[in-house]
Each structure stands twice: as C-alpha cells, then as structure tokens.
Amino acid sequence: MPASSSKINMADVARRAGVSMATASRALANHPHVAAATRARVLAAAEALSYVVSPEASRLAGGATDRVGVVVPHISRWFFAAMLDGLESVLRDADLDVLLYHVGDATDRHNFFRRLPARRKVDALVVLGMPVDDPERERLELMGVHIVAAGGQIERYPCVSIDDLAAGRQAVDHLVFLGHRRIGMIATLDPAQPDWPATPGRGRAYHAALTDAGIPIDPALTVTVPWGGVNGADAMSRLLSLREPPTAVYAHSDEVAFGAVRTLRRAGLRIPEDISVVGIDDHPLAELADLTTVAQPVRRQGELAGRMVLSLLSGEATGDGITVPTRLVIRGSTAPPSRG
Amino acid sequence: MPASSSKINMADVARRAGVSMATASRALANHPHVAAATRARVLAAAEALSYVVSPEASRLAGGATDRVGVVVPHISRWFFAAMLDGLESVLRDADLDVLLYHVGDATDRHNFFRRLPARRKVDALVVLGMPVDDPERERLELMGVHIVAAGGQIERYPCVSIDDLAAGRQAVDHLVFLGHRRIGMIATLDPAQPDWPATPGRGRAYHAALTDAGIPIDPALTVTVPWGGVNGADAMSRLLSLREPPTAVYAHSDEVAFGAVRTLRRAGLRIPEDISVVGIDDHPLAELADLTTVAQPVRRQGELAGRMVLSLLSGEATGDGITVPTRLVIRGSTAPPSRG
C-alpha cells in the first residue's frame, strides 16, 4: 500500500526531476522558456509518481480554476439537457470541469449572480436560455469571469442560438404554402419567468408570415400557455372550441405540439386530414410521433458554446455570436386543408 | 467603486471584529468553543464586509471542497436529466456545488475513476445508473470520497433505486391479468456498456410473470435492442414479422414503447384493440401518448440520493439503500386481447 501516494506534491516531482519547484511548475503548466529536455524530465517524473497538481493550491497561488459554470433554467427538459450534453463534451475534452447550477425564477437568478462571483469558483459561465442583465454582466466581467449565452435570444452577449424568427417562418410558411389560411398558434411562456416571453421571435414569425401572405390576423387564434405538454393540450382544446377552429396549428415547441396532438386525437380529429400540426425543435420523439417540425441542432449549439468558452479563456476574441441554421422537416402531421 | 471589495479576506474580518484570525475562522465555520457574543461580532463583521471564505484556501488548509461530483452515462435522456434535477436541488439547498461528468463507455469510466480522485476535487460522488467495481470503490474511499449510487441495480453500495423486478411484474402481470398469453418483450441494453444489461430485473420479471401464469416462454417473443425510440420501432417490426405475432408488448422503457407504437400505427394496427403496449418509467410524454406504464419517481430518486450524500458527509451512517415504490398507471394502450 503506497501510503505516500496521497502525499506527493510538486516538490517531490521537482526533486525527482532534479530541478527546482519553479521550473517544475513552469514545465507542468506548459510555460515557455523551459528547455525541452527539462520539460520532458519533469513530465516523466510526474507521470512516474502519477502526480497531479492540486487545483486548490494552484488556484490559490493565482492560477485558473479550470472550472466553468453552467446555468440552466430547467435541467430535465430535453432541450437544455441536450445542450448541456454537447457543452460538457467539449469542456471535458479541454480538461475543464463543469459546475451545474439550476436557476429557476428571477429571485433564484438574482441570488445566484450575487453569490457566485464572490470567490471565483469558475473561470467562465455559460448561461442557457435566460437573460443576463447589464449589472450582472458587469459584475462578472469585473471578477474576471467570462460569460457566454446559448439557446436564448440574448443579443448583447457572445451567444449561440438559432434565429427564432426564421425558424418560426419556416413552420408557418409551410402551412401557408400548403394552403392553410386559418392557422392557430400555441405560444409558450416560461413559468419561471412569466414576464419574459420565452421565444418572442417565434411569435413575430407568425404575424409576419400571415401578413406576408395577406391573411388577416385573428387574435383568437393565438393561445399562450406555460410551456409543457399538458398545457399544449389545453391550448388546443381552447382552439377547438372556437366558433371557427383553425385548419392548422403552429406550436412553439414540439412538446407542446404533442399535447395538441393528444387533444385532437381525443376529439376524434384525424391528423393531417382534418387538421395539420407543426412544431419546432425536432425533439427525438417527434420522429416517432410523425410530427412535422423545424429542426434545430441542439447538441451542436452546446458544443459551439463550449468552443466559445475555450477561445474566451485562451484570450482570443470571439465574434459577437453564432446563429445556427434550422431546417424544416416535413413529416406526416401536415397536409393541405381538406376544404377551402 | 470599492476597489477593496475583491481583496477582503479573513484577516480583515478578524480585525474589524477585534479578534484573531483563529477565532474568526472558528466563528465562521460554526465551531464550538466560541462565545456567542464573539461569534455574533464576527458574523456581523463578515456580513458588513460582504465577505465569503475562499473555497480554495479553505480546502487547501484542510477543509472540505463543498463539491460533489455526479457521473452520468447519458446526460440528455429524460431519466438521467430528471434524476439530476432532483439531485441538484437538494445539493444546492445544502450549499454544495455540483460537478457534472459524462462518462460513456467502459474506457471513459476507467479513465474517470483513475483521474478524479487524484487531487480531491469533490467530497462525494453520485453515480447514476452505472456499475462501480470494487477497486474503484476502494480507491475512492481511500481518498475520503464518499460514494452513492442511484438509478441502477448496484447492490453493494449505498444506493437508491426502484425494484426492477417488481416494476416489471407490475407491467407484465397487468397484461396477463387482461388475458394476454402471447406477450412480446422489447428488452434494451446500453450501447455504451453492451456487456452489462441495463436492467436485468425487468427481463427476469417477464419470465417470472409468465411462468407464474403457466404461460410457456417463447424465446422468439423477446427482442433485445440498444436503448432508444427508433430501435424500439425496429424491435416491434421484428415482433410483427413473427408467424404468430404477440397480442401485447412489454417494453423496458417508455421511449422504446413509443417506437413500438409508431411501428404499430404504420402497420395499421389499432392500440389497444389489436395489440396492447405497456412501458416503464412514466415519461412525461407517456401521458400524452396515452401509454399504460409503470411509474417510478425519478426526480425523487435524485433527491433521495442527494439526501444520502448529505448524511454521508455529515458523518451519519446511511442504510444500505433505499428502494422507492413503483406504480402501475393504466391508460389507453392496454386492453384485453380481441380474440383468445
């Protein structure tokens, strides 16, 4: 039992390599101005002793934490989980640890931003699908914490996301193209941030598409509900109870569309013969449900956000943001309306 | 601009409170043998200076990291994400930070366990739905890292999970009770750990239930596929191509069942009139899909795992594990067979 295994430190490595601690530190940290041979000797010694630098000591002495925080409003939603997946893979490959923070409502968020930077726990922060206001941002930058946004429509920060307006247009234009003129919309809002419409672009797209097609906008055809499948089902019920129900429905997200489909099926309506349904996201189950949708590369967005963090940490300037493309995926839930 | 705000340390607090650093440290850490008045004075000083102890320094000097790691085989699957959600909420309430590690195949896992404990990055580790072998466990315990398992069938470690055998029986017994005698099973395996059947209990349940009901077991009625919706669809196709297809299907998880449903619908079969389908998990979309399933409290399991970590960290002994109950949820995807 190598009882020493837990006590070896950089001094041991330095001794074994026949150099000073200063040199050992430089070699291990890949600093310049270390002779190749020396560096190799140090690395070999470290390997032999299976030595790893103590993150705490390193950080205390001025190094980086090698940790990045991720702030998520809803951990268990597919969208965020998939994003997190991509993000984590990139960060892990770069030997960075991922600290996960769930931040629900505005109060949570406020507390979070107040406490986190206190003693730098992370080198960078990735904020998924929620806003960051100026004071918060300033505070973080002051403490040397970089910040990247993803999956939201945050304009003022380095950010990777889709173009919600374009995505929405792909969905609604598809319905218009099929000949629908009475098109319902199920918009969603985040229950945790009720005052902040989750995806305003998707709503604007609806109006723009109808206007462009010369279709008058009937406010009764828009229903806004908190995100979620059952709420989507409720929304659809409301739409069905209209004197003149829509012949097609545009849901802001696939999960909501699934709910709508349930309602329609229970009402005995056939999809797409009696009514068309289109969603956004391309949730993995959308394929199984045969749902027409607008696909967005979710995991990829997480990866890109990770890359962004990496370049930020390495001092490179990043562009102001990346917009990833979306793509209409036509499946069996949409068809021309049966009657004019 | 309080330029000093980022430089205040415990010495400042101690000075302001008129005590030594030793006392300040004890007061802040809630140690005994500190006069109440003194403690109050220190706390007030800390508050006034909005001081927070440096985790790095604290750890370096012998404290805890106040971090716990979570190891997950698949971040974006609902099951793991939901578990993570519950876990994070408990841990965050206890002021512990959550480090997220995605570990895919066996190689990943090996590397992970080799590297992690090197320099204690965490006080405890929660392993979600994957095995931990004895050497790994020993190593961790040696380094003072506690370990808790969840969502798996790991018997030898403090662990929270459902009883897979019981859950499977609830599903299959239900089909038997309805009068089905020709029951198919879609079993899954984890693509990342092909040699380690994901949920052996669910398979055993099938055999036990049929045997108890005096139904002979036809190996052709069992199809094993990698986890996932599309694979579930494939499996169902294979089952349908049998000379004598089943009148009911038991899928090891809801996502897989969704795939099966798709295949059945495409084949023009009605559910439940022509064929019954039952899953396990009670995925949020199962309700929308009207799928009969066996519900398990996923988020709750995460919370319980979190509590377990908490008591482990506070030195309390935990029982060897917690088994949470499952519950059959009968929806519209199951019914008696149409013909004997």
Next chain:
DNA sequence: CTCCGCTTTGGAAGCGTTTCCGGAGGTCCA
C-alpha cells in the same frame, strides 16, 4: 575582447485558510 540581450533556471515571497498548541481566566469541589 567586451558588452548586450536572450534563454533557462533557482530562491523565495506570497495566496487565504485551518488547526495544533498553549495560555488566560473562571467554576467547582474537596
């Protein structure tokens, strides 16, 4: 041949806590 400047290395001063050790004062009982 000397001086300048560059690369490479070592010494040592922190970084901000925790905790061991010891001392001061007070209480309680014989």
Next chain:
DNA sequence: TGGACCTCCGGAAACGCTTCCAAAGCGGAG
C-alpha cells in the same frame, strides 16, 4: 484555598502551488 478542569482565545505553522526577481550561461555584434 488550592488544584483540576473547562471555555475561550491568540500565535504561528502548515497546505501546495505560481510568479516575481535575479542570476547564470551563452551567442553575436561592435
């Protein structure tokens, strides 16, 4: 009244690293 013991507190030594400052070695320009 004199220990024995306990509570409360301060001094100072770690903890393991990074980096500033200097110094040593060496090549080439003048």
